[in-house]
Amino acid sequence: xxxxxxxxxxxxxxxxxxxxxxxQFILPTYHHSSVSKIMVLASYAVAYNFLLGYTGLMSLGHAxxxxxxxxxxGLGIYYLELSALGALLFGAAFxxxxxxxxxxxxxxxxxxxxxxxxxxFGQTFYLSILYFNEFTFGQDGFSLAKHLGKLVIxxxxxxxxxxxxxxxxxxxxxxxxxxxxxxIMFSPVGRILIAIRENESRxxxxxxxxxxxxxxxxxxxxxxxxxxxxxHALLFTYVGTTFAEIHHSISPILWTLLGGxxxxxxxxxxxxxxxxxxxxxxxxxxxxxxxxxxxxxxxxIWFPMGIMGTLRQKWMKWLP
Amino acid sequence: xxxxxxxxxxxxFLALLDGTVTAFVLALIALGLSLVFGVxxxxxxxxxxxxxxxxxxxxxxxxxxxxxxxxxxxxxVLAPALVGGIAVFSDRFILRKIKYHPESTIVATIGLxxxxxxxxxxxxxxxxxxxxAPLYFRIQFPWFGYSGYKLIVAGMSALGLLGxxxxxxxxxxxLYMRATQxxxxxxxxxxxxxxxxxxxxxxxxxxxxALAGVLVVPIRQADHLMGLEPLLLSFIVVIIxxxxxxxxxxxxxxxIGISDGxxxxxxxxxxxxxxxTLFVAMxxxxxxSGLYGEEVA
Numbered sequence: 001x002x003x004x005x006x007x008x009x010x011x012x013x014x015x016x017x018x019x020x021x022x023x024q025f026i027l028p029t030y031h032h033s034s035v036s037k038i039m040v041l042a043s044y045a046v047a048y049n050f051l052l053g054y055t056g057l058m059s060l061g062h063a064x065x066x067x068x069x070x071x072x073x074g075l076g077i078y079y080l081e082l083s084a085l086g087a088l089l090f091g092a093a094f095x096x097x098x099x100x101x102x103x104x105x106x107x108x109x110x111x112x113x114x115x116x117x118x119x120x121f122g123q124t125f126y127l128s129i130l131y132f133n134e135f136t137f138g139q140d141g142f143s144l145a146k147h148l149g150k151l152v153i154x155x156x157x158x159x160x161x162x163x164x165x166x167x168x169x170x171x172x173x174x175x176x177x178x179x180x181x182x183x184i185m186f187s188p189v190g191r192i193l194i195a196i197r198e199n200e201s202r203x204x205x206x207x208x209x210x211x212x213x214x215x216x217x218x219x220x221x222x223x224x225x226x227x228x229x230x231x232h233a234l235l236f237t238y239v240g241t242t243f244a245e246i247h248h249s250i251s252p253i254l255w256t257l258l259g260g261x262x263x264x265x266x267x268x269x270x271x272x273x274x275x276x277x278x279x280x281x282x283x284x285x286x287x288x289x290x291x292x293x294x295x296x297x298x299x300x301i302w303f304p305m306g307i308m309g310t311l312r313q314k315w316m317k318w319l320p
Numbered sequence: 321x322x323x324x325x326x327x328x329x330x331x332x333f334l335a336l337l338d339g340t341v342t343a344f345v346l347a348l349i350a351l352g353l354s355l356v357f358g359v360x361x362x363x364x365x366x367x368x369x370x371x372x373x374x375x376x377x378x379x380x381x382x383x384x385x386x387x388x389x390x391x392x393x394x395x396x397v398l399a400p401a402l403v404g405g406i407a408v409f410s411d412r413f414i415l416r417k418i419k420y421h422p423e424s425t426i427v428a429t430i431g432l433x434x435x436x437x438x439x440x441x442x443x444x445x446x447x448x449x450x451x452x453a454p455l456y457f458r459i460q461f462p463w464f465g466y467s468g469y470k471l472i473v474a475g476m477s478a479l480g481l482l483g484x485x486x487x488x489x490x491x492x493x494x495l496y497m498r499a500t501q502x503x504x505x506x507x508x509x510x511x512x513x514x515x516x517x518x519x520x521x522x523x524x525x526x527x528x529x530a531l532a533g534v535l536v537v538p539i540r541q542a543d544h545l546m547g548l549e550p551l552l553l554s555f556i557v558v559i560i561x562x563x564x565x566x567x568x569x570x571x572x573x574x575x576i577g578i579s580d581g582x583x584x585x586x587x588x589x590x591x592x593x594x595x596x597t598l599f600v601a602m603x604x605x606x607x608x609s610g611l612y613g614e615e616v617a
Contacts, residue, residue, distance in 0.1 A: 058423050105601050108608050112363050112422055113563065116555045117604065123552055124597040131590045246548065250430055257427065287442060293434025300427045301417045 006186045013178050013265055017171070024167045032163055038268075038275050039170035040232050041255070045267030046177045047224030048252035053262035054185065055217040056197030060115050060249050061122025062225055064102075067244035069095045069226025071129065071136065074239035077147050084148060084160060088230050095226025096219065103218040107211060110200075119246070126244040141240025148237060166235045173231050174268070177224060181264045184220075193217055197262075254296055260306030269307050330463035331585060339581020340574075341470045341539075344477035345532050347573035350554035351484060351566065352528035358564030359501045359521045362415070362425040366432040368551030370407065370526040373436065374399040374533025375542035376444055382451045388538075392454035395534045400527035406436075407526035411519045420518075433547070440544040453538035473535045480531055481570065484524075488566070497521060501564070549593075553580075556596050560603050562610030571612070 020039070027035060044066055051057050072094035073087040082090060106117045129136045150157040151165060158165050184190045192213055195203040204210045233239050242248065251274075252267070259270025277295070281288045299306075305313065353367050377399040382391035410432055418424040457468040488494040499507040500517050508514050532550075533542075557576050561568025576596055583592035603610065 058426065060426075105604060108604055112357070113559060113604075113608070115363065115423075115426060116559055117600070120552060120555060120559075120597050120600060124594050127590050127594055131588070131594065253427060253430070287438050289434045290438035290442075293431040293436075293438065296431030296434070297414055297428050300424050300431070301414065304418075304424065 006182070009182055009264070010179075013182065016265065016268070017175050017178070020171055020174075024164070024171075029163070032167060034275065034279065036163070036167045036170045036235070038272050039167075039174045040228060040235065041251075041275070042268040042271040043170075043173045043177045043231070044225055044228040045252045045255040045259070045271050046174070046181055046264070047221050047228060049256045049261060049264075049267045050181060050184075050224070051217055051221040052253070052256055053260075053266070054190065054197060055193045055214060056200075057214065057218065058115055058253070059118040059218075059221075060246070060253075061118035061120070061125070062222075062252055063244050063246065063248035064122040064125040065095050065099055065222040065225035066229035066232075066248060067125065067129070067241075068098045069229030070233045070239055070243055071229075072226070073230035074142065074144055074233045075136070077144055077233075078142065081147070084151065084234055087234065088227065091230030091233075092223060092227050095229075096223045099219045099222025099226070100215075102222070103215045107214050107218065119249075122244075122249050123246060126241065126246070129241055129244055139241055141238060141242075144233060144237040144239065148234065160234050161237050169231065169235055173228065177228075178264055178268075185264065189213070189216070254292065257304075257306050258295070258299060260308030260310070260312070263306070263308035263312060266306055266308035273307075328586075330461075332582070333461070334464065334466075335582040335585035336578065337466060337470075337581075338585065339578035341474045341577075342581055343574045343577025344474040344481075345536060346550070346553055346557060346577050347570050348477045348480050348532040348535075349529050349550050350557040350561075350569050350573055351481065352525035353554045354558050354561070354564060354566060354569040355484075355497075355521055355528075356525040357558065358566075359497050360415075360420060360518055362420050362422060363429070364522075364525065365426055365429040365551070366410075366436060367525070367529055367554065368547030368549070369433050369436040369440075370403050370529035370547075371533040371550050372440065372542070372544065372547035373403050373406070374530030375537045375546060376440055376533075376544070377402055377530070378534045378537045379444070379449055379451055379542065388452040389454040391451070392534070392538075396531070399530045399534045403530035404523035404527040407523040408519050411522045415522070416515070416518075437544055437547070444544065446544065448541040448543035450541045451537045467539075469538060473539065476535055477532065480528065484528070485566070493517075493520060552593070553596070556600050558610075559600050560610055562612040565610070565612040568610055568612030572610075 020035070023035065024032060044062075048059070048062055051059055069091035073082075073091035076082040076087045076090040077084075080090075102121060106114060106121065109117055130138050133139070145161070148160055151160055160166070160169075185194075192203065192208055195206075195208075196210055196213060200210055229243065232243070255270035255274055256267045257270070258274060259268065260266030274292075274295075277291065278288050281291050303310070349367070349371055352370070353364060356362065356364050356367075374395075378391070378395035381395035381398055382388065385391040385394055414428050414432065415425060418428060453467075453469040455469055455472065458465040459468050459471065488497065496507070496512045496517050497520075499510070499512050500514050500521075504514060529550075536542075553576065557572045558569060560575065561570070561572035580589075580592045580596065583589075583595060
């Protein structure tokens with residue numbers, strides 16, 4: 001049974017990814033760039049969902065991890081003249097350390113206290129970026145366009161911000177994240193994480209060290225968010241404080257819940273829908289936050305399982 | 321040492337004064353958050369927006385009356401009442417619908433935060449505004465003059481705290497609130513109207529934040545984004561003091577308020593906020609339930 005659902009879900013995700021691959025030849029320029037952006041942000045949401053949807057821990061400070069990866073990669077390129085790959089690895093390593101340290105502190109609390117602690121650490125990270133503005137360029141952020149080398153494929157040089165490079169790198173990132181999430185969810189570790197979400201004390205009673213599993217989930221989720229941030233820095237050649245603000249921690253909650261928390265593919269749908277909704281509303285009024293707020297409230301009252309969560313309950317029982 | 325005191329003594333005194341005023345205001349805001357958490361077991365992320373609404377309604381009252389003193393008195397009554405009304409409405413049509421589920425409530429109140437912030441932006445505009453102080457006098461110390469209104473702010477916050485304390489121990493509403501906090505089910509079976517108590521507590525929490533907002537506008541400018549900072553500071557206070565403990569909240573407000581005053585005067589406000597968070601981390605490592613928190617699983 002489980003083997004069958006694994007095959008179904010890999011086929012389902014493969015189909016959607018194939019569709020995304022084909023779309024790049026059809027889409028007009030504007031939507032081409034929007035979809036690239038959605039795929040990077042959706043990767044962040046997939047990483048976020050790993051903690052919220054599968055382990056049942058809600059974080060209000062994930063922008064810290066995204067920004068940590070982004071700044072480590074960006075500052076690495078700026079000051080240490082790292083290559084793109086080096087910057088990506090540096091960003092990953094830095095977020096790994098940050099999320100491990102953070103997890104050791106924050107996981108001493110649970111429930112509501114955990115939420116508040118994540119919120120505060122996220123805010124402190126944001127304030128630190130502003131405080132050390134001589135090193136981080138504070139509120140203005142900085143562009144990487146002049147510092148980043150070129151990508152060489154078959155003796156041809158490409159910029160990282162080249163639309164096709166951007167699209168396909170974003171697609172590779174998303175594919176990797178979806179595949180890794182699915183495989184973990186079908187592994188014993190994934191089952192234990194779900195058990196923690198459903199009933200933490202019973203899982204503990206069964207002899208599992210809940211703390212280590214939660215730490216694992218947090219570090220994985222944090223590091224993947226950081227890699228998404230580093231990738232964002234490379235592909236969009238800009239590093240700035242907006243990605244460390246609290247709004248950027250709240251966004252993945254919204255994307256994940258709308259798409260369906262606890263479904264691997266859900267965050268992609270949630271991100272895509274919200275991105276285009278905000279995009280359309282921004283054309284009408286600059287005050288799109290009103291809509292974001294209203295969507296959050298209405299969704300949590302009438303549609304708490306999100307799109308894929310509802311679909312799974314009704315028809316697609318095998319969906320991971 | 322004595323030369324340091326001679327040089328920096330007045331500055332330290334100023335920092336202590338400012339810190340005490342901050343502490344009283346912070347205690348008022350954090351107490352609102354703490355009451356809501358204690359009785360209803362939920363965290364209200366929109367709490368800072370209730371504070372902001374208090375401040376913004378106070379301009380409105382000032383514009384209405386065109387007189388600092390009458391405007392201030394009107395705002396003292398109007399702002400907490402209006403914000404309390406908004407709180408009751410949110411309780412009835414949002415929180416009750418999601419059955420006060422802790423994580424859903426967080427998401428819903430984040431939504432509420434965005435909605436309140438954007439509506440304020442639409443109605444009142446983006447510019448920051450200050451309001452004249454209702455009473456203006458200076459208290460002359462040997463080294464510097466100090467705004468008398470700031471001391472009135474501290475005094476009125478203290479009255480507010482005292483009022484809540486009396487309400488909790490002397491009134492029937494307070495008794496009901498304590499009963500609901502201790503055991504919801506038992507309180508229900510003894511005929512405590514818990515639904516009404518929830519609405520009342522949410523309104524009281526919002527009203528306290530709004531009151532703090534009214535008191536603060538003459539000291540600092542108000543705009544639609546001012547709610548986040550007091551929200552984070554109250555979280556720090558509430559965590560350090562222990563969620564749901566009134567005594568802990570007030571003690572922690574003083575620790576944070578006064579240290580914030582000292583660090584802000586001698587170094588930088590941003591550094592003060594960063595250190596406060598690190599302090600929270602230390603408290604959590606040593607005592608995860610806070611200074612006065614109950615040991616709950």
